[in-house]
Amino acid sequence: MSFNQKLSRRRFLQTTATGLAGTVLAGSMIGCNSQSVPGTVLSGNSQLSDYYALFGVDADVIRRTISEGLSCGGDYCDLYFQRQVTHRIGLEDNQVNSLSSKVDFGVGIRVLNGDRTGYSFTEELTPEAMKQAARTAACIADSAAKPGPVEFKLHQGGDLYPVQTPWQEFGVDQKIPQLQRLNEMAYSLDNRIVKCHVSLWNDWSDVLIADSNGRIAFDHRPMGSMYLSCVAEQGGKRESNNAVFARRLGAEFFSRQEIDGLAKTAVRRTVELFDAVKPEGGQMPVVLTPGKSGILLHEAIGHGMEADANRKKESTFSDKLGKVVANPFVSIVDDGTVANARGSLNIDDEGCDTQKTYMVRDGVLESYLHDKISAAHYGIASTGNGRRQSFRFMPQPRMRCTYMENGPHNREEIIKSVKKGLFAEHFSNGEVRTGSGDFSFYVKSGRMIEDGKLTRPVKDINIIGNGPQVLKDIVMVADDISYEKLKGGTCGKGGQWAPVSMGLPTVKVSKITVGSV
Amino acid sequence: MAEVNATDLVKWAVKQSQKCGADQGSVSLAKNRAVQVEYREGEIEKLKETTSYSLNLDVYVDHRFMRNTTSDLNKNSLKSLIAEAVASARYLPADECRVLPDAACYPKGQVDGLEIADPAYSGIETSQRKKIAAETEKIAVSQSNKVISATCGYFDSISTVTFANSEGFVGSYPATDFGLYAEVAVDGDGRGRPTGWDWVQTRYMNELPKPELIAKRAVHRGLARVGQESMQSCRCDMIVENRVVGARLLRMLQRPFTARSLQQKQSFFRDKIGRKVVSDKLTLVDDALLKKGQGTRPFDSEGLTSRRLNLIENGILHNYYVDNYYGRKLGMAPTTGEMSNIIIVPGQKSLEQLIAGCQKGILVTDFIGGNSNSTTGDFSMGIMGELIENGQRVRPVCEMNIAGNALELWSNIGEVGSDTFQYSSNRTPSLLFKDVAFSGI
Structure with a gap:
């Protein structure tokens, strides 16, 4: 140990x-x-x-x-x-x-x-x-x-x-x-x-x-x-x-x-x-560029939807199934079936078929991510999320490829809509407390948006927010994500590491706390 | 796995490497036996009991290096692994720094008095383990009707590391670890289900705190989070609770201390030996020989003899973490490439005294996410904790970030607490920093 x-x-x-x-x-x-x-x-x-x-x-x-x-x-x-x-x-x-x-x-x-x-x-x-x-x-x-x-x-x-x-x-x-x-x-x-x-x-x-x-x-x-x-x-x-x-x-x-x-x-x-400069800290609109920005979903909703935390009633999402959690143009999936993606699996580590699971469909919270234990607990079939680091570990519900489907806006109009905010481009790591829903992720580099235009580069900024709140604050979703833009990462949970993928179209969050001096 | 004589095996593997054409070799074998019991809702949630082996085999072939790790201890398997390692290494270009540490670097004889292996280990019954975990969970749940769920566990392990290399150093040591943890989710009055956790690890079983203490602390910390919310951005004092100093805050200093970071020009401590780099209130020591220390060991994974390494003394940079390879690249004598017990030499005041003396500040009880840049020192991380005004705890805060530069932050130490945390390899007291930038609403 x-x-x-x-x-x-x-x-x-x-x-x-x-x-x-x-x-x-x-x-x-x-x-x-x-x-x-x-x-x-x-x-x-x-x-x-x-x-x-x-x-x-x-x-x-x-x-x-x-x-x-x-x-x-x-x-x-x-x-x-x-x-x-x-x-x-x-x-x-x-x-x-x-x-x-x-x-x-x-x-x-x-x-x-x-x-x-x-x-x-x-x-x-x-x-x-x-x-x-x-x-x-x-x-x-x-x-x-x-x-x-x-x-x-x-x-x-x-x-x-x-x-x-x-x-x-x-x-x-x-x-x-x-x-x-x-x-x-x-x-x-x-x-x-x-x-x-x-x-x-x-x-x-x-x-x-x-x-x-x-x-x-x-x-x-x-x-x-x-x-x-x-x-x-x-x-x-x-x-x-x-x-x-x-x-x-x-x-x-x-x-x-x-x-x-x-x-x-x-x-x-x-x-x-x-x-690069440090922006002024505090709450501001944040635009995330496609790719590893899916870390937002991974932390803000993904971990909280892993069904072990819900089976134990320890997640902020434990009482939200079937409820409206986001704007109607927001659909968030965890998909184990994306060809060649780092997080994909032909079968999960319990031998179950993987699938495309809608966590949020058209703004409504639809499904947790299950392994066999939680699926039996809820009396449903596993969603194929039972994963483990190796034979030395027991399986637990884990994400695979987590991304948001394309929305009705486009990248240009999203950037143009921001008077002063952060354009987050390159991400390194994140973390969540699934109970309170508080999560954070680290923006290694990005740019400022001023009067609807991308301006100075910025670096080394932590972002912190609350999952359910940030889901509500996703106010614009562009149409520019594709399977090719999903990015690989390595996720840690319960002392186990697992390869995952994530993605997001260009998205605007109306307000979120940006760490700076 | 069939019992193997570890010393014979590692010595054989070194000889075999040389027989296959390696001019130097270094082999270590770790055997680990571990038990974990976790309780929830009055029943065992998880019971895990395992024995595992990990063999590291390093070959040096004409200044070319390769490392192999395997759990397959079969001699025939190892023979082909060694042959292929030697053949693979030959594809690399020669690198004059790829040689074993000099003979003078290894321990001379047995290192005594470390007390890292509990002689009582073999007498521990699984029923005892279950009882401790069960009691912790039971007490946690009974603390408050706001507790939604409590997951409490006990773990222990015994490991033996056996090492041999072609410089003639052979060493072996056993070590035990014991741990107890509790995590509770509480009703957050409409804002989620905040969690409180407590976690301790010791080398001897009889030094583990009582289940009651762990359970009560976890619940207390969970309840303290109810009603937490963000607040206005500000600059004020930051008090960081002892147990979270090591895991997160110190990390921004640790990578820049490594020889690799220095050599790769990714360290803000480069060329600063003997210079004042942070507040003179900070003395930071890495002590691999600390009695009963969770990070204590007689030698590191390269066989380098353990020592007490003064990293920073009264704000002045004294030493780096220098492993053999990057040390040679830099022309520096190796110290160790691996952290052991990190000690911040304590000051005079308790945490409560630090709080009492604070006009306006935030007591940070946990970090969330965040990172730092070892090249420039820029950092930013999420925090949660309590607002302090006029020496009093006012209310719980969350969803805030701190940001700045590592050297500036650590130059702004106001006070070093006296309350060194004893239950991890990070032996850190609570710290008070002046003038920290908090970002909120």
């Missing part, structure tokens, strides 16, 4: 990779790496038998393990087998200087008894070790044994992120030129750049999920994430800023034009800061 336990019930969002930079989470390696872990190399085309081979199990071992899980009378048991291989390669001072890899391999065993959870995991996939872990998880119940599943039926999920070039086949030697190219582009764009850091994370996770209802499902999940940060100097002053691109893709990731765009974006964001 780590020191972070203290933060276990708070919710954080980290929208850049910098939050990971201090820890070794990822690395890069040559293609033959897969030999170092048991089993075969899986891809999007693999069959159930390949997954059995990867984890060294068969239907009979799984059945016996689940039966052990139900030996104290639990209602439900599931097994979550996972092998995740993560690589990171980093460049500083004009040369690639760091390389790391991480392998996570094991099975998480969960037993439910009503709303209550018993959990254990093992990193050793022998029948004996699994049985022992199952017995530990079984202790959440205390009655007569229940029968396990008789047979398993394969459930086929979606196909949202087919891999063209598996990461396993893309070696360090092929990655190095990609990092160097980005580094050179950044330096060539502006002679004030004095330092660049480029990091590439990529991983692939193979999961096999089996439960006591006899359902079995698997998924191959690729991910790539490229990060560039720059430091610039001008007249003895120094500024830094960054940009990141993340998608569920194989190594075809590198053919995406957004990678080249990172250099331009990071350099522009950095050098603009030399002219």
